Amino acid sequence: MRLIVPILAAMALLAVAAQLASGGGEPKVVRDAAGLAAALERARGGEVLQLAPGNYGTLSLYRRHFAQPVTITSQDPQKPALVERLQLNEVSNVTFSELEFGGALRSNEKEYSKYAEVRDSQDLRFDRVFIHGSLDSNAENDGWGIYFGDCKNIALTNSRIQQVMRAAVFERSSNIAVKQNSFAEMRSDGANFASVQNVVVDMNRFSGFHPVGTDHGDAIQFWTLSGPQSTDIVISNNVLLEGEGTGPQGILMNGARTGPYLRVKVINNLLYSSGAWHGIAIDNAEDVEVRGNSTLSRQNDEMVFWISLSAIKNAVVEDNVAERLIRVDVEQGEFRNNLILSDDPGMTGKIKGINRGPKAIEGELVLPRRGYQPTAVPAGQAGN
Secondary structure (H helix, E strand, O other): OOOHHHHHHHHHHHHHHHHHHHHHOOOEEEOOHHHHHHHHHHOOOOOEEEEOOOEOOEEEEEEEEEEEEEEEEEOOOOOOOEEOEEEEEEEEEEEEEOOEEEOOOOOOOOOOOEEEEEEOOEEEEEEOOEEEOOOOOOHHHOOEEEEEEOOEEEEEEOOEEEEEOOOEEEEEEEEEEEEOOEEEEEOOEEEEEEEEEEEEEEOOEEEEEOOOOOOOOEEEEEEEOOOOOOEEEEEEOOEEEOOOOOOOEEEEEEEEOOOOEEEEEEEOOEEEOOOOOEEEEEEEEEEEEEEOOEEEOOOOOOOOOEEEEEEEEEEEEEOOEEOOEEEEEEEEEEEEOOEEOOOOHHHHHHOOOOOOHHHOOHHHHOEOOEOOOOOOOOOOHHHO
16 A cells, blocks of 8 residues: 555656646646636646645636646645635536545535536546545535536546545536545445446445435445436446445446436446345346446345346346345346355355454455456555
8 A cells, every 4th residue: 555655646746747748837836725716717728736735715617618638736745735615617628636625514505515516517537636524423414525417528536535425426427437436434325327428437445324314325326317318337346345334235226217228337346235235236227247246245134235137138147246136027138157145155154254244354255256356456445
């Protein structure tokens, strides 16, 4: 872990150097909110704005389209600048890196208020940012982490989101990359997607859900209540560990009211949680692959953490480890080499960490050559 941080810091410096080579000139150091507003007013594209340590309040951009990416980063990544609220509307070509977003809710804000809100925008990247609520060990009094509505070409990478109501929400958006992030201490959900196209959710880590009242947590959830149907989705190499709190559902894709999910791949995910049914649940979809996943919970759990497919056309389900496999109304389905623990309980005892609950760790939940296999870089490591 100590080696990873310097390597990633060097990569960030190389990215800034590449930005300079594109014509942005020398990085400009900004020392306060007024200076940042002035620098952005003058920016045309290619600039690198380095924020000195401090609190920059609310940053709002409206109808700003840059010819080349403008990078907003911290002068000192060890002392990241804080932007309490970010509001982007009709903005393109901006990269945010090594920054902190969030804080306690303000007196006029509700639980659905967003720390970072992005609408009608494109070509945006959030890399190595920390988005958080009040950090008072109580997600009940926090808002949403980051929200994207009607956006395209967006990336959230190598980042942390902690102690929020919902962590990341994407609606009516396309060309989305959510990679190598850490999601922790959510009141409700980790990553939500509604009416989205061309989505990659890869190598993220989820842990610690604290629902209130009728909340039910999901690590990754898709739905489509209105708008275009969701298509071309890859969910791979993610790790859900129960952690402290209430065990959430894993990967849930339902509510496809405007047409089935099309071309869905769920590959090599580890989902460990107690007190929930849905490990992987996909309803109303076509051209589905579910390969090499593990859905596990404690042996004394009253609920079965299953893989469930319903109303599916053309599916390949193979090489998974699951407590149970449910299939309802599956046309043209191929089911091969799946280890179903309810049918072979002796294999459960070979999973060393199966009963560790909140203290379970990734390495003790893996069977050799069966189901989920660890990736070269542990999921979410870059975001820690």
